[in-house]
Amino acid sequence: MSAASRLKSFRKLILHAHELLELQFGFRLWDGSTVPEGLPADAFAISLADENLVAALLRSPNPETLLNLWVSKRIDLVNGDMFDLLARRPKVRTREIRRKLSKFLVFNSLRKFVFLDRGGPWPLEAQPSEKPSDGSADENRKNIQYHYDVSNAFYALFLDKEMVYTCGYCTDWNNDIDQMQLDKLEMICRKLRLKPGETMLDIGSGWGALVLHAAANYGVEATGVSLSEEQVRYARAKAEALGLSERVRFELVDYAKVDGQFDKISSIGMHEHIGIDNYPTYYSTIARLLKPEGLYLHHAITRPAKMDAKAFRRKNRDFALLTKYIFPGGELDHIGNTLMMLEQHGFEVHDVEDWREHYQRTCRHWHDRLLANYDAAVAEVGEVKTRLWLVYLGGCSVVFERNSARIYQSVVSKTRRGPSGLPPTRRELYT
Known part of the structure; x- marks a missing residue:
């Protein structure tokens, strides 16, 4: 033929x-x-x-x-x-x-x-098989560094000016990514009701934006932990440049190895890397680190629940590709299980807010900015990685638009008798 x-x-x-x-x-x-x-x-x-x-x-x-x-x-x-x-x-x-x-x-x-050779190249075939994280510090570090240590310069091509790599917050649906991320940082600080002199821990602190914002604007003593060497190096340099090194610190350490106790704890987009089987260790660690009257803000992507746990653990092919090529070891919870786990580990849930439509817009901004900087991205990380990230960011925007995935922020405190210490309304969050 x-x-x-x-x-x-x-x-x-x-x-x-x-x-x-x-x-x-x-x-x-x-x-x-x-x-x-x-x-x-x-x-x-x-x-x-x-x-x-x-x-x-x-x-x-x-x-x-x-x-x-x-x-x-x-x-x-x-x-x-x-x-x-x-x-x-x-x-x-x-x-x-x-x-x-x-x-x-x-x-x-x-x-x-039918009898033709399939041709080439096949650049993704060298990737390891997709599997959940075993929860060890070594595997956590390997998985995190695979995704986040790609290149700071690469991420700067599509993130906002503060280098925030989690869902932005729209006070107006037409806001640009810089405004969305600034409003997100502010909303997190307000939900945590930060006060001068308090201690704060940010688990999975990324390039340090939340820790630095909280220290500069709310007067807290803040610690950020990450397993990404590139992120920690960047955050430390930024803290030094802003004159905040005396009030913040960034540590290259697994969350389960953190010592001490904190008035406020945040975890923004880190829970997705834990793995479902390792949730008990995660929530037990939060309970150990949070002071008796402290607040914890939990921000994580979820999938809709299924009829039973076995059906929920079964990944469709698209999600399996995401965890294989983009987020190795990653798994998503459903919000019902998240709230149950929080209660089982001694927390009272005060607030739960769905940010699905905010993340749809965030991912679309990221996709469009990366596409606009395509040539610079290819020069930095190569065409395969650039095109992989484009389909991941664009695909995520579509998934959230179609309501196949969601993202929630939950605010909790340790369960105790008597008043919670929170105000009667949420009015101050929005004024």
């Missing part, structure tokens, strides 16, 4: 699909031709770099194959991004698409690619 014959047959199939489904985008094939013919140079299109990718998808028609083809740029988007593709996707279900397409045309075209 000649390459020309395969190309002709494939073009016929793609044109059939394009006309039948009334697709609002075109295709650019490996020989430079387009479907439909004469597609304008500035039109949004899917680019297919070689015929071997068709064979690869036939042999392994799954998200992992597609992800490898995407990061290696064998499949690409021209004159647009993934959000443009989603906006133009067919308005019919996959089952309906299969029913409408000509079975003969599909078979006759694709059979010609």
Whole structure:
């Protein structure tokens, strides 16, 4: 079977699909031709770099194959991004698409690619298998450094000016990422009701933004802990530059190894790295570190609960890819279990707030900023990593928009008899 014959047959199939489904985008094939013919140079299109990718998808028609083809740029988007593709996707279900397409045309075209080599490269195949964290300090460090020690300069290309890598907070849905993250830092400090002279611990402190904001604006003595060498080095240098080194410290240490007691504790986007089997250790550690009258703010992404625990622990393929290539060792809780675990470990839950729509916007900002700085990102970390992060950030925005994942902030204190010490309303959080 000649390459020309395969190309002709494939073009016929793609044109059939394009006309039948009334697709609002075109295709650019490996020989430079387009479907439909004469597609304008500035039109949004899917680019297919070689015929071997068709064979690869036939042999392994799954998200992992597609992800490898995407990061290696064998499949690409021209004159647009993934959000443009989603906006133009067919308005019919996959089952309906299969029913409408000509079975003969599909078979006759694709059979010609079956014996082709799948081509290459396959840059993600060297990655280890996805598995939950065993909770050890060594594995925690390895997993955290895999994600967060990519490059400070890389993260600076899409994060806000304070380098906050967790969900922002919208006081207005149209706020930019700098305002969202400033408002988030302020809201956390208000929810913790920080006071001058108090001690504060931020578990998973990132590049130090919350610790530094709390010390500078609320007069607390703050400690941040992280397992990312790059983040700790950056945070220490920033504290020195801001003249806050006497009131803050950043430690490269596993959360379970922290000593002392604190008036206030925050954990912002760190719980996702713990692993479900290690939750008892985590909550016991918070209980040990928090003073009797202290407050703990728990901020974490969740998945919707299932009918039973076994069904919940079963990951779909997309989430398995996320934990394999982006967040190794990561797992998500559901909010019901989070609240139950908090109560089981001696906490009273005072407030729970859903920030799902805030995170959808945060991830969209990050995606768009990284895409705008694409060339600089490629120069810093390479094209594979850049494209991997683009699909991760954009995909997360879509997941939160579709309500397939959520994110909650919960404020708790240690259970005790008598008054909680909290004011009767939340008025002061918003004034």
